[in-house]
Amino acid sequence: MSEGSMLHGQQKQAGIPALLAQARFGVVVRPSYYRWNGERFESDRLVGVDSSSIASLSGSIEVVVEGNFVGVVADSLTLATDAAKQLKVEWQAVHQTPEKAPDSDQALSESTLVKPSPSYTHSNHAYGWPSRMRWGHHPSWVIADCRDQQLSVWGQTVTPTALKQDLSRLTALDISQIELYSADGEHPSNQASGLGRHCGDDAAMDAALMSRAVGGPVAVWLDARYAKDVQALGQAQRITLNADIASSGEIARYHYQQTNLMGEVAAVGLLLSGRATITTSSAEATVGEQDTTPFSPYVFRDQYLAARAQPASLSTNSTLLGIQQTFARESFLDEVARESGQDPVALRLRHLDDARGIELIESVAKRAEWQRASNPSTNSLPQDLLRGRGFAYSQLPDRNQRVESGVRSAWIADVEVNRVTGDVQLTRLVVGQDVGADVDTDRLQQTLQARVLGEARPLLGQAPSFDEWGDGSRALTEREDSAGLPTTASSPSPVEEGVNQTVGEDVLTGAELSPGVAVIANALFDATGLRFRQPPFTAKRVRQALEASSVEEAGRPSTLKPPRSIKRRWLAAAAFTTIAGTAAVAWPWKGGIAPVSRPAANLYSAETIERGRLVAAAGDCAACHTTEGGVTNAGGRGFETPFGTLYSTNITPDEATGIGQWSYAAFERAMRHGISRDGSHLYPAFPYTAFAKTSDADLQALYAYLMAQPPCRLKKSQCAHFPLQCAQLNGRLEYALSRCNAIPA
Numbered sequence: 001m002s003e004g005s006m007l008h009g010q011q012k013q014a015g016i017p018a019l020l021a022q023a024r025f026g027v028v029v030r031p032s033y034y035r036w037n038g039e040r041f042e043s044d045r046l047v048g049v050d051s052s053s054i055a056s057l058s059g060s061i062e063v064v065v066e067g068n069f070v071g072v073v074a075d076s077l078t079l080a081t082d083a084a085k086q087l088k089v090e091w092q093a094v095h096q097t098p099e100k101a102p103d104s105d106q107a108l109s110e111s112t113l114v115k116p117s118p119s120y121t122h123s124n125h126a127y128g129w130p131s132r133m134r135w136g137h138h139p140s141w142v143i144a145d146c147r148d149q150q151l152s153v154w155g156q157t158v159t160p161t162a163l164k165q166d167l168s169r170l171t172a173l174d175i176s177q178i179e180l181y182s183a184d185g186e187h188p189s190n191q192a193s194g195l196g197r198h199c200g201d202d203a204a205m206d207a208a209l210m211s212r213a214v215g216g217p218v219a220v221w222l223d224a225r226y227a228k229d230v231q232a233l234g235q236a237q238r239i240t241l242n243a244d245i246a247s248s249g250e251i252a253r254y255h256y257q258q259t260n261l262m263g264e265v266a267a268v269g270l271l272l273s274g275r276a277t278i279t280t281s282s283a284e285a286t287v288g289e290q291d292t293t294p295f296s297p298y299v300f301r302d303q304y305l306a307a308r309a310q311p312a313s314l315s316t317n318s319t320l321l322g323i324q325q326t327f328a329r330e331s332f333l334d335e336v337a338r339e340s341g342q343d344p345v346a347l348r349l350r351h352l353d354d355a356r357g358i359e360l361i362e363s364v365a366k367r368a369e370w371q372r373a374s375n376p377s378t379n380s381l382p383q384d385l386l387r388g389r390g391f392a393y394s395q396l397p398d399r400n401q402r403v404e405s406g407v408r409s410a411w412i413a414d415v416e417v418n419r420v421t422g423d424v425q426l427t428r429l430v431v432g433q434d435v436g437a438d439v440d441t442d443r444l445q446q447t448l449q450a451r452v453l454g455e456a457r458p459l460l461g462q463a464p465s466f467d468e469w470g471d472g473s474r475a476l477t478e479r480e481d482s483a484g485l486p487t488t489a490s491s492p493s494p495v496e497e498g499v500n501q502t503v504g505e506d507v508l509t510g511a512e513l514s515p516g517v518a519v520i521a522n523a524l525f526d527a528t529g530l531r532f533r534q535p536p537f538t539a540k541r542v543r544q545a546l547e548a549s550s551v552e553e554a555g556r557p558s559t560l561k562p563p564r565s566i567k568r569r570w571l572a573a574a575a576f577t578t579i580a581g582t583a584a585v586a587w588p589w590k591g592g593i594a595p596v597s598r599p600a601a602n603l604y605s606a607e608t609i610e611r612g613r614l615v616a617a618a619g620d621c622a623a624c625h626t627t628e629g630g631v632t633n634a635g636g637r638g639f640e641t642p643f644g645t646l647y648s649t650n651i652t653p654d655e656a657t658g659i660g661q662w663s664y665a666a667f668e669r670a671m672r673h674g675i676s677r678d679g680s681h682l683y684p685a686f687p688y689t690a691f692a693k694t695s696d697a698d699l700q701a702l703y704a705y706l707m708a709q710p711p712c713r714l715k716k717s718q719c720a721h722f723p724l725q726c727a728q729l730n731g732r733l734e735y736a737l738s739r740c741n742a743i744p745a
């Protein structure tokens with residue numbers, strides 16, 4: 001037996017630490033332009049790579065080139081990263097299709113309208129599905145070892161079947177020659193995940209490409225920098241629906257048009273290498289495939305269902321297809337119900353002629369006490385919480401395409417939305433299914449919370465998701481061992497972080513997942529009045545939509561993308577803003593922000609205040625803003641400087657001597673830019689340069705927490721020596737700015 005075969009056998013059940021000892025480290029160099037345009041992949045064409053440009057670096061470095069894929073492999077991650085930055089790569093720009101912003105929820109609803117008969121109203125909306133749900137669960141290692149006609153991959157994936165298909169296309173190996181392992185060496189389930197891929201698959205493909213080229217194991221660090229792939233791959237699926245609704249509420253004409261029969265875009269490395277069209281002869285690659293013609297359980301007088309043929313660069317996942325179709329159909333029917341003034345459940349029942357389905361829906365509605373009037377009034381909730389309820393239904397044929405014996409599944413979900421942070425909590429889930437074992441709704445609820453809503457991680461715990469708790473890339477510098485590499489502390493076991501908990505039937509005890517995303521979207525719609533037409537529904541997206549809605553309601557112009565016709569004026573304004581911004585840095589004062597009345601102590605929910613308390617603890621606010629023996633955060637602590645003693649200020653919500661009259665805008669400006677409410681610059685002893693990177697959600701929660709604390713009014717004599725005198729700051733501005741720049745971000 002060869003040495004390579006022995007190593008493969010020994011490592012199959014090994015964990016990440018043992019694998020890193022044997023592996024080299026890879027970093028990829030992506031083209032300046034690459035994107036999936038909804039139907040095909042486009043990228044700049046590789047002209048050449050100048051390997052001599054990294055000759056000055058000491059150490060073993062190999063450059064891997066295949067098609068338009070470029071990677072660098074070295075003996076340490078630091079060396080590989082430096083080489084990737086220094087490597088000179090020449091690209092030829094391709095003729096790009098007209099650039100357009102990713103479809104927003106508003107844009108998805110605007111399609112070509114079909115003029116209805118005068119006796120009907122018309123509804124027309126489109127829904128999207130992303131090619132990647134997110135960049136990953138958390139920063140971690142992904143390792144590939146491609147040797148001796150076999151390939152082993154360790155890392156994160158929630159779509160093992162799709163990943164195996166891609167790896168088979170790359171290597172021309174049979175599916176049986178490819179093994180996938182989680183971080184601790186266990187096999188992930190081969191069941192297809194229901195909710196879509198993330199960039200763990202892209203990192204696995206990068207590692208496999210480089211491993212195959214160098215003939216040994218290669219480790220790739222998966223973190224938020226892979227979010228660039230999420231943006232480049234864009235939308236995998238677009239489904240357009242339109243209908244004519246009679247005055248009686250009946251849907252008389254129903255048209256459903258789907259972009260692709262399947263909706264999983266291949267891994268980026270496979271697309272760049274040019275091997276995406278290679279197919280495998282393995283029968284396992286097509287296990288679970290079924291007729292993918294769009295299906296609807298409802299009956300309409302005039303019904304048209306259509307989908308385009310599947311491109312070769314899309315993967316087959318019939319489970320995901322069912323979820324995509326159900327998400328679009330059930331979201332559309334929910335909008336029709338709202339537009340025509342009908343109850344969502346009643347609308348579906350009137351267009352269903354299946355006795356089993358009707359009985360199931362009525363049973364679930366009764367168990368969940370589906371009554372709009374019984375929903376708690378918003379007046380009984382804290383002002384920053386919204387509550388909503390949604391319904392969704394699906395019916396899928398069985399394995400033999402027999403509709404009658406297929407699975408019926410009806411879901412009702414309750415959500416609470418924090419209008420300040422955008423966090424969405426799935427508070428209740430009622431699931432009825434007429435075939436199979438009982439559904440573990442508790443586990444199902446946890447899975448949907450994490451996968452669809454992007455559940456926030458503990459503030460002081462593992463580096464979290466990209467859009468909510470930082471980008472995750474700092475794990476590279478925060479968790480380094482003596483070799484300068486991220487430690488395995490960033491790669492917890494699947495039990496702790498759910499690395500390889502697939503959303504297949506094995507995990508969710510037989511649940512038919514199709515209604516899962518739709519029911520949350522409909523509950524969000526009920527809570528906020530805003531329709532989200534593409535998952536996932538992260539706190540960042542919800543918060544931005546609520547903020548945009550508030551702006552429009554206030555009669556102010558929207559801050560969305562400017563019309564193309566004013567692009568030139570916008571560029572000119574941007575140039576002027578740059579000059580003005582430069583001048584502002586040199587000028588020590590900003591305009592004041594008008595005082596406001598102190599927010600009520602009960603304005604914010606207990607959850608928001610608790611989150612703010614954790615943020616305050618992480619930032620150690622009280623350490624600087626509390627004098628010895630004094631009231632917490634009331635200020636007065638002295639700091640010796642070369643220019644005298646500085647005293648911290650009162651940050652309790654007292655309106656006279658604290659921040660009680662500060663609006664959130666004033667608070668945010670101080671935290672991010674070091675400018676007080678009155679426009680004066682704060683001395684950089686206050687580390688606003690570091691706090692500037694705090695997320696919007698955390699800053700809002702911190703503001704809520706501070707405003708909910710008891711105010712402490714200081715005596716006049718105590719306040720006198722707190723502020724730094726203006727003349728003193730003006731005279732030392734250069735020093736202040738130099739100190740500011742010296743503080744690490």
